[in-house]
Amino acid sequence: TKLIYLESPNSWDYKMQDLPAVAELAKSEGIITVVDNSYATPLYLQPIKMGIDMVLQSATKYIGGHSDVVAGVLTGKKEMMKQIFNNDLMNMGNGISPFNAWLLIRGLRTLHLRMDRVSATTEKVLEFMKTHPGVESILYPLDPTFPQYELAKTQLRAAGGLFTAIIKADSMQQVVTFCESLRHMLIAVSWGGHESLVLPKCAGMEPSDFDPSDSEHRMIRFYIGLEDPQFLIEDIRQAFQQIGF
Template identity: 65%
Template sequence: MLPPDISYILNELGEDREEYFNAVAPPIYQTSNFAFKTVADMRRAFEDEFNNLIYSKGMNPTVNILRKKLAALDNAEECLVFNSGSSAIFASVFANVQSGDHIVSVNRPYGWAKKLFDEVLPRFGVATTYVDGREIEAFERAILPSTKIIYLESPNSWDFVLQDLRAVADLARAEGIITICDNSYCTPLFQRPLDHGIDMSLQSATKYIGGHSDVVAGVLTGTQTMMNHVFNNAMQNAGNGISPFNAWLLLRGLRTLPARLDRISTTTRIMVDWLKQHSKVEQVIFPLDPSFPQYELAQRQMSGACGLVTIVVHAKNMEEIVTFSESLRHILMAVSWGGHESLVIPRCASLQPEAFDASDPEHRMLRFYFGLEDAEYLKTDLEQAFAKMV
């Protein structure tokens, strides 16, 4: 269900048009810094850079318009916007741990989150335990006295495993632990983790928020206190805020977000039903299909799902999957999702040929993102590629 004030948020919130000649589209404030008339004004700004314009590494008027809209979409008090989703992950975690602390994370999070947990944070004395997030008992068993963060990704971006956000949030709050959820799959239009009690919600705005495959960005939302803490204890030191121009591109993307998600959702449902009947497809994985193992939970905490669908194909060897992937004429082979164009990524692209095991369904997975093209156009492309598998 869309926020009731979605039209106001996307078209008006934060846009003081009288301040810039009643322009319908807000300007790009392409400036590195801001001047002061008095020393006292500068002193006050230095004391609270979060709420003042000093240097665009911190805050910028174009970015601030975007922050207001994104916070409202997540039903959050405040928002920070980064130059990538990875930056949002890094800042939200790094600002809240110190040497000797412990993190509980779901199994197989986004690759750069896992690298942070496995390679970067251990250098500073921070350890991570991975759990099967489908069961609340797994989190209960993993919590230590030193646990400071529970890190979630619901759904994840391959087999779409979910966590019960409310149950995890209640457990963490009782233990004084901060919860962070990667919400890149759903966007705030289809899931709002903060409404389920999660402390911070993050997403890759490169995906649906941008929507045109021409900008890389990340979003973090939460309370005013928490965002101020992240801003002053990680974001400013790393210098990984978004540029004014890229913020403007995201504002442009937000204007059409509901329309794009509606179109993508409709196409995805058609493609899921078609793929389920195809002789070359062993399994279709999609959170809002009744065959999905966590279908009831998905219905309860997600109001929609779109775009990403994983299939397991009938294939005797890697060559069949490679042939299929390379035979697609219109669906591009690429990472990411959320733009206008449909994409595919075969799981075997991350495997050496000698490691491929046809008996392992994961090795026969292909993840599709269905974009804004017509469903029949996509079916035709898939059919001719399936026909080349032998």
């Protein structure tokens, strides 16, 4: 084994790894560690301080913050980054355009404000959804019901705007109807921008393959953006009404 690649938390059920423990084990075996930190950003989780060698960020998401740039960031110790730059990036890499670089600089200027706003709004939306009769359960790292809540508390300063709801549904059509009934949340695969989004886990699945007893088939990933929390809550409420809740 030459490299351990982690995503912590991941972006569907938010499973986490004990990063200091992984880093310690990897270093004892001479293995390089890399963490995808797109979920938390450097504001809420700093893996390098926990012993991880390199950190990846999808700058398309929170760092850009406006859904108008495609880019990524790799950070690590100076000597390691210098080696990657000289041996790999210059030969095989793709240089970012000056305008996209400017867009990321613009995004960084408001990152802390946007992240705090998104996190605060998400908590209010979660308060509503956790008591709604149409919701079976929610997954969010800093919610006390999260399976790895104790680990999450030791690693995350906050958890941003991405969470998953397992809704009550007897068919794939109910899940689709709920998502399509949302007036102010687009169905989309990305997240981290200014507008709220949803993505059903069953997207792309054949209706005949949908199993209501499988909670994963009833998962809907929510990204909460910069809108007013009550505005989003009312939208979710009326979407649930369309499927009988």
